[in-house]
Structures are given as structure tokens and as C-alpha cells.
Amino acid sequence: METTVKTHDGTGATSAPPAPAELQPFLHDACITLCAPGMAVSRADGQISEGPDGFYHGDRRALSMLVAFAEDVPNAPISGGPDSADRASFRTVLRGLAEHSPDPAVTLERRRTVEPGELRETITLHNAGLTSVPIRLTLRAASDFAPLEAVKSGRPVPDSAPRIETDGLAWSDGELTARLVCAPAPDAAVHGPAEAAELRYSVELGPGERWQTELRCTVDDSKGAAFSPAAPAARAALSSGAALRTADRGLDHWFARSCEDLGSLLLADPLEPADTFLAAGAPWFLTLFGRDSVWAARMLLPLGTGLAAGTLRTLARRQGGKSDPATEEQPGKILHEIRRDGLEFGDGLSVPPCYYGTVDATPLWVTLLHDAWRWGMPPEDVELLLPHAESALKWMDEYGDADGDGFLEYVDSTGRGLANQGWKDSGDAVRRRDGTLAQPPVALCEVQAYAHEAALCAAELLRAFSRPGADRWEEWAQRLKLRFRERFWVEDADGPYPAIALGRDKKPLDALTSNIGHLLGTGLLDEEESRLVAGRLAGPDLDCGFGLRTLAAGSGGFSPLGYHIGTVWPHDTAIAVHGLVRDGHHDVARSLSAGLVRASASFDGRLPELFAGHGTGTDTRPAPYPAACRPQAWSAASAVTVLQAALGLSADAPAGRLTVQPRMAAGYLPLRASGLRLGEREFEVTVDAGGTARVTGLPEGVATVEQAEEAQAAQGGEES
The missing domain is CATH 2.70.98.40 (Glycoside hydrolase, family 65, N-terminal domain)
Structure with a gap:
């Protein structure tokens, strides 16, 4: 009426x-x-x-x-x-x-x-x-x-x-x-x-x-906000000079809009205003989030390491130093979020101003330190943070695995905080295929992948800086890999796949979810396991045509407008795209990337935190999730991840190497990406319509370039 x-x-x-x-x-x-x-x-x-x-x-x-x-x-x-x-x-x-x-x-x-x-x-x-x-x-x-x-x-x-x-x-x-x-x-x-x-x-x-x-x-x-505004010069420098021109104007627009939005989300640490980081999103999350800020900084490494360094140091200053059940702080743990006054949600749910209720921010911090070093963060800056990395590793081993079963898990110790403490942190996010909700403690599949990658990354850092412990962490990662294979894999009529988590009874929670995309590229899976995961991501129950659904269609409780049970999160899909490329599954990565570009056009290039997962089978454009943040840092940063995947960029600045493998670039050619950075040097990558790639701006011998599939096919035709 x-x-x-x-x-x-x-x-x-x-x-x-x-x-x-x-x-x-x-x-x-x-x-x-x-x-x-x-x-x-x-x-x-x-x-x-x-x-x-x-x-x-x-x-x-x-x-x-x-x-x-x-x-x-x-x-x-x-x-x-x-x-x-x-x-x-x-x-x-x-x-x-x-x-x-x-x-x-x-x-x-x-x-x-x-x-x-x-x-x-x-x-x-x-x-x-x-x-x-x-x-x-x-x-x-x-x-x-x-x-x-x-x-x-x-x-x-x-x-x-x-x-x-x-x-x-x-x-x-x-x-x-x-x-x-x-x-x-x-x-x-x-x-x-x-x-x-x-x-x-x-x-x-x-x-x-x-x-x-x-x-x-x-x-x-009179009290002051939790964090300071970033200086205008820092906002301008975040993506200064970064520009993209491709055959796909949708990707270009998404990239340009994202770079602009990211500068507006920049905040500074009041304890050291030169250190900046990205607030998670507007309006609900305009503050420091351990997981979100780390992921966004990691995604943006091809544009420079300054943001990563500021994010690492800001979080390191607040790294847990004691055990405090009220805030879930523990020695070596990286925080979840900081607020001005804490949050009171009603129904007994509340979090303190500085809250540590997250299981994944700590291993992700270690991996960001490693990746920033590989992209050219100054060695002296990296070395100063190694004691914090060692504390984070100790947390993973002692506190993250509280019951000693060899997996990182979480349980809300306060009774008032987040029931789920991975990136899918809503109360109904973790479940069995029949819709039954998880009971804590919960060991998430992607958190084991983060921990495995963090241990290997730490081993590489410790060796490079002549610190002890590298062998131990490589062995730790290998044991985790074997345990994961034994405990997490389940099977349905379409074959094997990893469960989203282990529940209280240590049995797999067998929902098919986008979480498995985060396992790719971390080294946790062998070649055959990676192929199986890529195949699941390519299926129509997860790939909706605009990106990955968080929960497979047809699962118990699936809802296209459910926060973590059927919607599409751009960063989630972008992480899967990056892992797919690292593991060599370029066709699946190309399809998922194209879905994100299609979706971005419906939001004028400003991809929100999440959107509805109805998919191209029913909708010509994605419906919004009505309460989503927009802009959201890791959604905006996903445009850079898609570019990195398209170019197959990987860096080893300590060894003076950059690798370009544009095997996923079809559909975007010709392509020109400028304002990219390896350490202090700015460079540009171009790939012409025939698939021939070139790098300019780096000293001779630094860049190793493989040609795109188009150029390889043309060369093969000439030879035959």
C-alpha cells in the first residue's frame, strides 16, 4: 500500500x-x-x-x-x-x-x-x-x-x-x-x-x-580520530603515473577509477605519519583492518612498495604483545581492526576499540613482507621487520594451533566477538553442504594455505638475511601440506575437492565454496590437486559469469544476496585469478577476469565490496548487494591484480629480475601498462596486437619476457 x-x-x-x-x-x-x-x-x-x-x-x-x-x-x-x-x-x-x-x-x-x-x-x-x-x-x-x-x-x-x-x-x-x-x-x-x-x-x-x-x-x-589523514602528496603518489590502455575499455575504466578511489581511502599512522595504509572501505569500514589492509597492499605491489611498507609497519607497531582474552590479543598476533570507540551491535555482540579476533591476518602479514621484499622494498626496511615476522611465526605455531592438531583454527574466546574469524566472518558463512553451520573451533582451508605460504616465505627471508630457522619452517610447511591432503579433501558426484573447513569434531565441513580459490599459487596443492580446484572454480555453480559465488549454487542455505553464502566478492575472485595464473590455469583465470570486467561496467568502474550472485544465466548485469561498501579497498585493488595476472608479472628484485608471461592477455591486446615499479625503478609493459611483449624502463637483462599466446601461435605457424 x-x-x-x-x-x-x-x-x-x-x-x-x-x-x-x-x-x-x-x-x-x-x-x-x-x-x-x-x-x-x-x-x-x-x-x-x-x-x-x-x-x-x-x-x-x-x-x-x-x-x-x-x-x-x-x-x-x-x-x-x-x-x-x-x-x-x-x-x-x-x-x-x-x-x-x-x-x-x-x-x-x-x-x-x-x-x-x-x-x-x-x-x-x-x-x-x-x-x-x-x-x-x-x-x-x-x-x-x-x-x-x-x-x-x-x-x-x-x-x-x-x-x-x-x-x-x-x-x-x-x-x-x-x-x-x-x-x-x-x-x-x-x-x-x-x-x-x-x-x-x-x-x-x-x-x-x-x-x-x-x-x-x-x-x-577533542578526542581525535583513530588514524590521521594521509598527506595530499601521499594520496597523489599512491598510484602516481599508473595508467592502462587496452583493447577492453571496461578494464581501462575499472583500473583508472580504482586508482583514484584508492587514494581517497588512504590513512596515516598517527604514531608515524609517513606510514600510510588503506582503510578497508566506505562507509562502514573506514579504518585499519589487518586482513583487508594487508591484502590491498599486496595486490598493489606492482605499483610500488611504499604502501606495503607503511601497512607492515603500522600493523607491526600494534602487534600483539600479551594474552588478553577480552580483546583476543596474543603475543605475535596481527590485529583485526581498530575503531575510535569500539562497536556495540546489540544482541550481546560487541568488539573493543582494538580487536584481534582474526585468524588469517598474521600469516598474511608475513607473506606481504616477503612479497614486498621481492618487489623491491629496501632490504634495510625489510630487515627491521624480521623480528616481527618471527613473532608472527611463533604465534602461528603456538597460539594459532591452540589444540596442537597441526592446523590454524579459531574460536571466539569472549562470547561477544566474531563467531567466524576468517575473511568470511558473518555468523552463517561456514557450513556443511546441507546448510548445517560450523561449530568452533574451526580450521579454514584457506588459512592453512596462508600459513603454508607464510612459512615458505619466512624461510626464504630468514636465509636471505642470515637468520636461523629456515629449515624448521620449510619442514613445518611440508607437514602442514601432508596433513591438509589427509584431512580436508572430500568427494561428491563430480569428484574430489577441498572442504571449506574442519569443524569442532575435526571432520570436514563439505560445502563447496570460493575459499578453495585461495589455495592456488600457495604451494599447498600438488599439480593434480591444483587442476581439480581449477576445474571446480570453472563450473557454473561457482562461476556465475560476473565472478565467483562465495557458496556454490544449490548448496544448503545458498542465497544470491547472502553476505557470504552466494554473493560475489571481487577481491575473492581476483585472488583466485592470481593463484590460477601462478599454477598455470590461464583459461579459467581469463574467464573469471572477464567476468569481473563485465561486472565493473555495471558499477561505473567502482566495484563494490560485493554484489549479488544471480549470474549471467538470469541477469544481463549484476544486481547490487544493497548494503555493500563502495568504494572498497580490496575491490579497487583487484583491478591491479587482474592486470598483473594478464601480464604474468612476477618479481625478484633482490636478484634483479622481472618476469613477464602474458599468457592470459588475450582479449586485452594491444595493451600498454605504464607507471609500474620494481623497487625504485618505474617501467612500462606493452603487448602488441600480435602478442609481442616488451618492457621499457629497466636496465638491460633485468626483464625476462615470454610472448603472449598469439605471438607463440604465429611463430609456430611460420615454423611449420
Whole structure:
């Protein structure tokens, strides 16, 4: 049943009944403009008016409303959206004003810019008509200082009482103070509905004239956000010079948009502002996440090692040093996330401001250190972090394997934290094929792969820097590999495959999931096992045509809109693509990559955290997951992983070698990728339409280039 309600612009409109309280708000039709730790969330028409909308500073909402409308005329939005990561613009027609034909004449334009702790808007009225018109412009604003988790949970928070000032408004809760200043100052400022306030202008606009007011909202924070804004130069340098031109304009657009978004997600460590890292995503996860920040930095290594170094050091400063059941901190453990005030989700679920409830961030940190060294991170910087790597290895051996069965596992020790502590951390993510949920402790398949790879990577680092323990960790990895083969493999009518996990009874949880893609390229599988996994990933129950479903279609509990039980996560698919290429399964990697590129076009190049897994069998474009973050760091970084896979890039900077094997490049040729880096040297890779690859910018003898399949086929034809 529909009802007619009074909208914020004073006009009558038809809408559905209001949604029940305390439902997670949707974001799929929101416009997010950000420069971490600041962000603005609005409707597509620019109005900050409902649900998750607001101007945020860190984990608090400084403005819960900022709407602009002309009184007594229909306000008809006609365009709006982001112009770049930190800028957006919107245009509304003020219908009936100065119109002498069916053509619109008077418009209201908003141009928005977000900086750390600051929102700026320019509001312009333009009369393209032939007569003068009076316009009564109203700006309605409110602030509730709501914690982010309250917004995410849909819990209403009452607005704060505004203080009316000569040039605007101010609000304070004793910790944060938000000020909204207008220039020119409004003609009148009054209290509006509820705790909102209104700033009013009376404008006489002649033919062809424009009128503007500048709005500036700033936030003063006596406590301080958990992390500092990155310097503008650091944001600009993150992907400086990186450019991609291929035969696939969708890939090009995804790559360019991703590089731009990644700079807007950059934050700095207040303990050492030169060290930067990527916040996980906006709006819900605009902070340091161990797993997410490590994966994003690892994916971006072909663009340079500076981000990886900053991420490694930021996490190392906070590496666990004691056993604390309340935070799940343990010696050597890498944290899960840091928040300003901790999170209270209701129903007994809460996490402290610094929370260590993750099983995979620690081995992933070790592997990032190794990979950054291979891509040219200065040896002296690597060496300083080796004691932290040794502590992480000790955690893997002693704390990660708490029951001594030889596998890394997790269990929420607090009773209030995350029940699942791998990257699929929702409560229903880990299950059997029949839908039965896992009971802790849980040993995830991909975590064993991370641990295996971390042990081998650590052994290589320890030898290179003449530190003891390399043989021990190679033997440790070999034992883990044998145990995994004995315990994790299950079989169905289509043959063998790895289970998602072992449960409390140490028996396999036999759901077929995308997790198995993370095993590839880690050395955990032999050649035949890798072939079996690649075949499963290629099947239509996992590959939906836009990427990998998190849970195979037809499994118990499968839902195309289930957070970890049927949706597609771009980073998840990109990790599988990278592993497929490392293990030589180029055809499957090519198909999955093409799916991600197709999906990116439906999201204007800004791939969200996740999207629906219905697939190309039913949909011509992927449906959004309505509450997904967008942008999300590892989704954006996935564009670089797809490029790396297409070029077959692998680096060994200590040995002065770069390998290019563009066996997955078909469909993207000709291709030119510039702004890539090996250590301090920038280089470029081109592959022509015939598949001939070249590297420029590196000293002679550094790059080893194999030709793409097209060039190899042509050469074979000439020889025959």
C-alpha cells in the first residue's frame, strides 16, 4: 500500500510506508564522496536526508541532514553523482520558474568536495529564462553525532540541539563540535522541524543571472580520530603515473577509477605519519583492518612498495604483545581492526576499540613482507621487520594451533566477538553442504594455505638475511601440506575437492565454496590437486559469469544476496585469478577476469565490496548487494591484480629480475601498462596486437619476457 507524504523539499510525493526501525540501511543508490577519514553519504540527488546519509568524521556522523530546496515550487532532480572520489555534483530543475516553453529554465546546482574533517558545497541558482524570478532557498541541517555502528544497525539516534549563529549553525556533544558556515550569511536562521534548523535566503534572479552561496562544515574533535589523514602528496603518489590502455575499455575504466578511489581511502599512522595504509572501505569500514589492509597492499605491489611498507609497519607497531582474552590479543598476533570507540551491535555482540579476533591476518602479514621484499622494498626496511615476522611465526605455531592438531583454527574466546574469524566472518558463512553451520573451533582451508605460504616465505627471508630457522619452517610447511591432503579433501558426484573447513569434531565441513580459490599459487596443492580446484572454480555453480559465488549454487542455505553464502566478492575472485595464473590455469583465470570486467561496467568502474550472485544465466548485469561498501579497498585493488595476472608479472628484485608471461592477455591486446615499479625503478609493459611483449624502463637483462599466446601461435605457424 502506498501513501502520500510530505517530503523534505516541501512538495507532495508518493512513497512506500516507512521501513521498520533498526534495519541495516541500503547504500546501492547512495552517492559516497570521501577523503579519509572524512566522507559524505547522500541520495543520488545530493540531499543528505535519511538512513545512512551524513557527513562523517571517522566513526561519527557530524551532519545527519543537509538538504537544499526552493520553497513553493516542484524540485525535480535531473542529474547527480560523483565526479571523482572526493567530489560530486548535482542538478535540480525548479519547475515552472521563468519558463516560456516546455524547456526548463531555472536550476539549482550543488558541487560538493570532501576533505579530512571538512565538507564544502557550492550552491548555485541559475536563471536561463527571459524573466526575473523570486526564489526562496532553504537549507535544512541537523546533527546527531551518531556512532557509525548505530547508523549501520539502523538504530535511531536523536539529533542534537543546534546553536544558531550569524553565519550558520553549530552543534556539540562535548567531544565533537560541528560548524556549518555560509557565505554569504543567510537572510534568516530559524529552528525547523524536530531538532533541525533552517537557513533561508530570498533571491531575486534576473534573466541569465547566477547566484551562489558557499557552505563549509568543519569538525573539531577533542578526542581525535583513530588514524590521521594521509598527506595530499601521499594520496597523489599512491598510484602516481599508473595508467592502462587496452583493447577492453571496461578494464581501462575499472583500473583508472580504482586508482583514484584508492587514494581517497588512504590513512596515516598517527604514531608515524609517513606510514600510510588503506582503510578497508566506505562507509562502514573506514579504518585499519589487518586482513583487508594487508591484502590491498599486496595486490598493489606492482605499483610500488611504499604502501606495503607503511601497512607492515603500522600493523607491526600494534602487534600483539600479551594474552588478553577480552580483546583476543596474543603475543605475535596481527590485529583485526581498530575503531575510535569500539562497536556495540546489540544482541550481546560487541568488539573493543582494538580487536584481534582474526585468524588469517598474521600469516598474511608475513607473506606481504616477503612479497614486498621481492618487489623491491629496501632490504634495510625489510630487515627491521624480521623480528616481527618471527613473532608472527611463533604465534602461528603456538597460539594459532591452540589444540596442537597441526592446523590454524579459531574460536571466539569472549562470547561477544566474531563467531567466524576468517575473511568470511558473518555468523552463517561456514557450513556443511546441507546448510548445517560450523561449530568452533574451526580450521579454514584457506588459512592453512596462508600459513603454508607464510612459512615458505619466512624461510626464504630468514636465509636471505642470515637468520636461523629456515629449515624448521620449510619442514613445518611440508607437514602442514601432508596433513591438509589427509584431512580436508572430500568427494561428491563430480569428484574430489577441498572442504571449506574442519569443524569442532575435526571432520570436514563439505560445502563447496570460493575459499578453495585461495589455495592456488600457495604451494599447498600438488599439480593434480591444483587442476581439480581449477576445474571446480570453472563450473557454473561457482562461476556465475560476473565472478565467483562465495557458496556454490544449490548448496544448503545458498542465497544470491547472502553476505557470504552466494554473493560475489571481487577481491575473492581476483585472488583466485592470481593463484590460477601462478599454477598455470590461464583459461579459467581469463574467464573469471572477464567476468569481473563485465561486472565493473555495471558499477561505473567502482566495484563494490560485493554484489549479488544471480549470474549471467538470469541477469544481463549484476544486481547490487544493497548494503555493500563502495568504494572498497580490496575491490579497487583487484583491478591491479587482474592486470598483473594478464601480464604474468612476477618479481625478484633482490636478484634483479622481472618476469613477464602474458599468457592470459588475450582479449586485452594491444595493451600498454605504464607507471609500474620494481623497487625504485618505474617501467612500462606493452603487448602488441600480435602478442609481442616488451618492457621499457629497466636496465638491460633485468626483464625476462615470454610472448603472449598469439605471438607463440604465429611463430609456430611460420615454423611449420
